[in-house]
Amino acid sequence: MKVFCIIPALNEEKTIGQVIARVKPFVDEIVVVDDGSSDSTVEISAKAGATVLEHLINRGQGASLETGNLYALKNGAEIVLHFDADGQFVPEEINDLLKPIIMGEAEVVFGSRFLGRPSNMPFFKKNIIMPIARLVNKVLLNLSLSDPQSGLRVFSRPALEKIRIEQDRMAHASEILYKVSFYKLKIKEVPATVIYTEFGQSFSGGVRIVKDLLLAKFLDN
Amino acid sequence: MFQQAIALIIILFFLARLIFLKRKKKVSANEFIFWLIFWFLAGVLVLSIKWLDRFVADLGFSGSGIQILLYVAVVVLFYFNFRLRLKVEKMDKDITKVVRKIALEDK
Numbered sequence: 336m337k338v339f340c341i342i343p344a345l346n347e348e349k350t351i352g353q354v355i356a357r358v359k360p361f362v363d364e365i366v367v368v369d370d371g372s373s374d375s376t377v378e379i380s381a382k383a384g385a386t387v388l389e390h391l392i393n394r395g396q397g398a399s400l401e402t403g404n405l406y407a408l409k410n411g412a413e414i415v416l417h418f419d420a421d422g423q424f425v426p427e428e429i430n431d432l433l434k435p436i437i438m439g440e441a442e443v444v445f446g447s448r449f450l451g452r453p454s455n456m457p458f459f460k461k462n463i464i465m466p467i468a469r470l471v472n473k474v475l476l477n478l479s480l481s482d483p484q485s486g487l488r489v490f491s492r493p494a495l496e497k498i499r500i501e502q503d504r505m506a507h508a509s510e511i512l513y514k515v516s517f518y519k520l521k522i523k524e525v526p527a528t529v530i531y532t533e534f535g536q537s538f539s540g541g542v543r544i545v546k547d548l549l550l551a552k553f554l555d556n
Numbered sequence: 557m558f559q560q561a562i563a564l565i566i567i568l569f570f571l572a573r574l575i576f577l578k579r580k581k582k583v584s585a586n587e588f589i590f591w592l593i594f595w596f597l598a599g600v601l602v603l604s605i606k607w608l609d610r611f612v613a614d615l616g617f618s619g620s621g622i623q624i625l626l627y628v629a630v631v632v633l634f635y636f637n638f639r640l641r642l643k644v645e646k647m648d649k650d651i652t653k654v655v656r657k658i659a660l661e662d663k
Contacts, residue, residue, distance in 0.1 A: 386663070
């Protein structure tokens with residue numbers, strides 16, 4: 336099956352080359368969506384053998400993933416994987432993530448940071464933010480996921496054809512979950528290791544996600 | 557009386573600016589009509605402040621007419637701010653569409 340890996344990147348020249356080299360053995364094509372980097376992310380990615388799509392100006396992670404998704408669908412992808420450019424995911428675990436789709440057990444797979452694999456997640460995030468997010472998912476979306484905000488996802492082609500990401504910034508993670516729930520797609524969670532390089536979403540980032548989601552309610556697209 | 561005169565002078569100043577800008581073709585017809593009605597309405601309200609006081613008292617508010625006008629103005633401003641945010645958000649999405657199209661071209 337033709338597997339595409341989408342890596343959104345913004346000024347990731349330090350890690351992107353290594354990430355591409357390590358992911359390459361597990362997928363058919365790597366698509367780096369450069370989101371207006373001012374460093375050498377584009378050159379390094381191209382040199383490492385990835386297809387590079389360039390956003391002329393910064394549009395956000397959600398927008399980058401959607402650009403990659405559309406490219407993958409257009410070019411015959413059968414499975415699409417979302418991966419991070421900063422080296423926080425472990426490429427050697429990709430096969431575990433693809434397996435449920437290949438075996439027909441699921442249409443969407445999420446890598447979960449809470450299923451036993453080691454993680455150095457900051458205390459506040461692990462014990463305060465994540466339980467709240469989990470509760471929100473359960474109440475609003477009726478989704479019982481151990482990892483409510485996973486950025487490590489795999490989609491089967493039919494599933495991805497249904498999910499259009501309209502949230503350009505960080506609210507895309509919640510939007511994807513909403514659409515997965517809306518279309519009643521078959522989900523599976525697979526344990527994933529996450530190496531924290533920095534603290535990720537700040538509190539103000541969380542507030543912005545909520546704001547984006549509320550504004551979207553008033554917009555007809 | 558004195559305050560009313562000052563308010564009217566300010567309104568007249570903005571009206572004059574508006575007409576000046578219209579003559580220089582710096583405001584569109586729609587924009588011109590909107591602001592013309594806006595300042596005209598402001599002028600009428602300033603002139604009928606006594607009536608407004610009574611009207612507001614009849615409605616059961618304890619404040620004076622001018623205070624109620626201020627409250628209404630804040631509400632209207634919030635509404636415009638909200639509209640503006642929606643518009644910016646829409647433009648943001650349109651920009652993404654353009655950027656994406658360029659990124660995907662010839663790929």
